Amino acid sequence: MSGNESRFEQNSEGAGYLPGLAMDFVIFGFDQDQLKILLLEYRNTNLFALPGGFVKENENLNDAARRVLGERTGLADIYLDQFYTFGDLSRYDQEPLRTIMQAKGMDPKDDHWLLRRFVSVGYYALIDFRRAAPTPDPLSDNCVWYTLENLPALMLDHNDIVKKALETLRANLDRKLGxxxxxxxxxxxxxxxxxxxxxxxxxxxxxxxxxxxxxxxxxxxxxxxxxxxxxxxxxxxxxxxxxxxxxx
Amino acid sequence: MSGNESRFEQNSEGAGYLPGLAMDFVIFGFDQDQLKILLLEYRNTNLFALPGGFVKENENLNDAARRVLGERTGLADIYLDQFYTFGDLSRYDQEPLRTIMQAKGMDPKDDHWLLRRFVSVGYYALIDFRRAAPTPDPLSDNCVWYTLENLPALMLDHNDIVKKALETLRANLDRKLGxxxxxxxxxxxxxxxxxxxxxxxxxxxxxxxxxxxxxxxxxxxxxxxxxxxxxxxxxxxxxxxxxxxxxx
DNA sequence: GCAAAAGTGTTCGTGGTACACCCATGC
DNA sequence: GCATGGGTGTACCACGAACACTTTTGC
Structure with missing residues (x-):
């Protein structure tokens, strides 16, 4: 993980990132014939989220996706597909993230950049479970695999994002095989x-x-x-x- | 058109809109068995662009798309589909828009909000040519139909956006007919x-x-x-x- | 020989292509 | 009657489903 991004939560202005724009990732992996996805866990909060990230000001959107994906998995050369952009107001709920930040000992003001409204570009990825090294981001405590059948309730609209990712993936299987x-x-x-x-x-x-x-x-x-x-x-x-x- | 948005170019901060986020529309219409799309024309600049818009702070992304589409066409209840989000740095070119603004008698500074980098969510729409009342936005002089075969060169990556919209539309015809x-x-x-x-x-x-x-x-x-x-x-x-x- | 997994064959139904034929209509 | 466009029939082919059969391998 680059020092550049490792402490983005301390940067109360979010300098260097495009404001209001996030990415969320549904990272599929395979283990013993089971389909799993990577989730971030937050200690003492009972909250779960999809891995996400932000776009640097001098970075292509899709390159940012590859960068963040590399940070969470340790892998480059991953199959990655942008599938939908989520921008409902219902995403805009300060509570979960404030809870997370407080559990980390932070006391963010209402206008902390992480607590503002985000529109999020959804990506799904397919990775080799054995080669991956799941790594939590600075705000989370754990990055672990969950089978799709045993997904916990996720933050915000993340369950919907998973659903849509899976639909898109399945629909594209044949078309993008070769x-x-x-x-x-x-x-x-x-x-x-x-x-x-x-x-x-x-x-x-x-x-x-x-x-x-x-x-x-x-x-x-x-x-x-x-x-x-x-x-x-x-x-x-x-x-x-x-x-x-x-x-x- | 609401007075609220009619002069957004004067607002040098872009207040009320989500920063850095735009929408671009490929609006298909049918006239005498020809497929056409709506383009904005800018006088004295030789520039052409897809209709676009911005998302209000208290507005769902997809609702914003319907609102802007209504402003350009006068129609509600339009078939509308989000198909891709464009975020390459190559989109970030101040020249065309500055030319347009100068042709309008404006002299925007380098950090005018409209000259900043935008990530743009692409939508395509299908509308009834006869019912539509194409209306330019505050920066453009004309909103007119062009057949796909006679498309001029468009600003930025807008030709790519049209191409991808058409591909998506054609691939979805059967699936979304009923x-x-x-x-x-x-x-x-x-x-x-x-x-x-x-x-x-x-x-x-x-x-x-x-x-x-x-x-x-x-x-x-x-x-x-x-x-x-x-x-x-x-x-x-x-x-x-x-x-x-x-x-x- | 036998079980297990792999490769191939056969039959069937479905759905698209290509073409043909008949039907209805107004002149 | 005849041209025109609309509806349907038929033959054919490609492809997937379902099932059967054969082949190869290690015990």
């Missing part, structure tokens, strides 16, 4: 079996898929290259390995 | 023929569709109710009229 910005590539080894790819799909969609249909559909997309077989030592036919075709 | 928020309903009479609906599709997609296939596809969606025939006086079979089924 090419040079595949969502799946960073989540799999360079070479993978069809079964592994199918598991990924099933985890995201939250439902089982038919094996034969899945295989044919994937092969029909012309985005996979078949490699040698993988002898894993299992008592069964060795599956082929595949890799995404990179077209320049 | 229901209580149909994009097509406000563009057609209460009862319409299949041919009229097909023309609408063809205009938006920019390509001809097959008549028989279109009819069956539409009827198969179970969103149309067949009414009586329409005797238009033409020397041919009278077409049925249809209306969208409203399901409460």
């Amino acid at each position: 090419g040079n910005e595949s969502w799946a590539a960073p989540l799999l080894a360079k070479a993978f079996t069809m079964g592994e790819l199918q598991k990924l799909y099933e985890t995201i969609l939250g439902q089982k898929l038919r094996r034969s249909g899945f295989q044919r559909k994937m092969l029909g997309l012309d985005i996979l290259e078949r490699l040698e077989k993988q002898y894993s030592g299992g008592a069964h036919k060795a599956p082929y390995l595949y890799q995404f075709i990179i077209d320049k | 229901g209580n928020e149909s994009w097509a309903a406000p563009l057609l009479a209460k009862a319409f023929t299949m041919g009229e609906l097909q023309k609408l599709y063809e205009t938006i997609l920019g390509q001809k569709l097959r008549r028989s296939g279109f009819q069956r596809k539409m009827l198969g969606l179970d969103i149309l109710e067949r009414l009586e025939k329409q005797y238009s006086g033409g020397a041919h079979k009278a077409p049925y009229l249809y209306q969208f089924i409203i399901d409460k």
Whole structure:
């Protein structure tokens, strides 16, 4: 984490950041065939929130998103998609954040920049659970994984944001699988079996898929290259390995 | 137009609006089977821009969009969709807007709020050409229709915004046709023929569709109710009229 | 041989394409 | 009658669903 941003809560003016504009992230990860997202926990408050961040004055919006995502996960080269911008007045509720800041020993005035109204750009990301190093931001005490089924109540409209992110992600699965910005590539080894790819799909969609249909559909997309077989030592036919075709 | 917003350019602080946040609108209209969009013209500058606006401090983002859209077109109850938020630094170019303001006899300082960096939420709208009353905003001299094929070069990244709006619109046509928020309903009479609906599709997609296939596809969606025939006086079979089924 | 997982084949229904045909209407 | 546009029928193909069958592997 850069020293530049590590103490933004002390900066009562929010200098260096675009005012009133935030980003919220729904960061999906995979662990044992479960879909999880990263939440920030705040001690002594019973509050939970999506990881978020702000945009620097000299920074592209989407670059800011990648920067903050790197700060929370330790990862670069993440699949990231902007999906909606949330700007209801109902987001504007000073209570939760004031509670959080007070639990941190701060006593913010009503016009502290963090307590002002924010419009927030929503992003979702897909990351490799094993490679991630979840890191809380300066205001939070913990950054941990929660399964979607066991999500606690989140601050403000963050539950709605998660819902919309998941809808968008599921709707875009097929359309953004291939090419040079595949969502799946960073989540799999360079070479993978069809079964592994199918598991990924099933985890995201939250439902089982038919094996034969899945295989044919994937092969029909012309985005996979078949490699040698993988002898894993299992008592069964060795599956082929595949890799995404990179077209320049 | 409300007196409240009619002179926002005089307000050198932009008081009452969320700072740094704008909206840009791609307003599609239909005229003689052509797809057009509304552009603002600025006299003596050779500059063109999408209609835009700002969000009041006590206003939901999406409500602000409806308000501004009403100001530019005179219409309420418009089909409106938020599609992307543009936040590149390359948007931050004082030149065009300063030129515009100077052409208006203003001499804005470098830190005039309108010359600061804006992140802009993109919306597209579909409106009934015949009912619209295009109205320029306080800084522009004209608000007129341009066909997509004859678009001039627009300010900043506005050409990209149009491109993305059109892509999104076309991708969503089928998905958002029916229901209580149909994009097509406000563009057609209460009862319409299949041919009229097909023309609408063809205009938006920019390509001809097959008549028989279109009819069956539409009827198969179970969103149309067949009414009586329409005797238009033409020397041919009278077409049925249809209306969208409203399901409460 | 047997269980387990992988790959492929077959059948079926659906939905789109392409084309054809008939129907209604006003001149 | 005839041109014009509207509605429907039919043949075909692509694709997904569902199921079956075969292949490969380690025990």
